[in-house]
Amino acid sequence: MKVLIATDKPFAKVAVDGIRKEIEAAGYELALLEKYTEKAQLLDAVKDANAIIIRSDIIDAEVLDAAKELKIVVRAGAGYDNVDLEAATAHNVCVMNTPGQNSNAVAELAFGMMVMAVRNMYNGTSGTELKGKKLGIHAYGNVGRNVARIAKGFGMEIFAFDAFCPKEVIEKDGVKAVDSADELYSTCNVVSLHIPATAETKNSINYALVNKMPKGGVLVNTARKEVINETELIQLMEERADLKYMTDIMPAANETFAAKFVGRYFSTPKKMGAQTAEANINAGIAAAQQIVGFLKDGCEKFRVNKK
Structure with missing residues (x-):
């Protein structure tokens, strides 16, 4: 063989x-x-x-x-x-x-991006802390569970939405299960994406959903490029100067994101989660x-x- x-x-x-x-x-x-x-x-x-x-x-x-x-x-x-x-x-x-x-490696990278975002890309200005903030975990699989574990050390309030994971499984980890993606984004200051790219999820992270985030919201994507509706996210970030997008998967519209949203956008040069x-x-x-x-x-x- x-x-x-x-x-x-x-x-x-x-x-x-x-x-x-x-x-x-x-x-x-x-x-x-x-x-x-x-x-x-x-x-x-x-x-x-x-x-x-x-x-x-x-x-x-x-x-x-x-x-x-x-x-x-x-x-x-x-x-x-x-x-x-x-x-x-x-x-x-x-x-x-x-x-x-690869789950812990991806989860640690997600937190590296969160810290980078709330500390204003380390540009020398005063930022904010993750402690006490509400973290939303979108999909509670192996990576999501590692994100929850690390978030506890940061002192964050942790929420999760997963249509296929029973609420009791989420809540036994000390994480608050919510009923919908809308509720997750409406509630959380930071949302960490861990959904796969499927027919149902492609382009599902769109204007309407991300616009539900509170002022100063941070979206972190270590999942898949295809789940982001790039055109709508660009439109939203043009309208809302408070939002930040951090991604481990370079968007097709990377040059547009980078030019328009200096200090509010970061992409790794290639997928680095694992x-x-x-x-x-x-x-x-x-x-x-x-x-x-x-x-x-x-x-x-x-x-x-x-x-």
């Missing part, structure tokens, strides 16, 4: 070493495709792969067509919208993610372990596509 690591943004060496140890201990071969610059390189590398570990790399129907021996793809991370799930199912390929492995040594290692090794479990025992615990 051949396992391919295909990463245009490579894992750290220590992560690759950990993956190799897991794969070779199971008696499988490990192959590396790192920092590739053309899709043709990926298409060639997958031809004889039985399993693939990826990060933000695109696995579409063309890649799956080329990978005649492929049985499983594991996305080292939580989000998996870079994989065509329907095409994978059609090719009888199992797709998994590694939920929870870019820590610890998350890198954790997600990579988890991916390797899941592949071994699937190939040896048929374990599909973290499968995200249909059979």
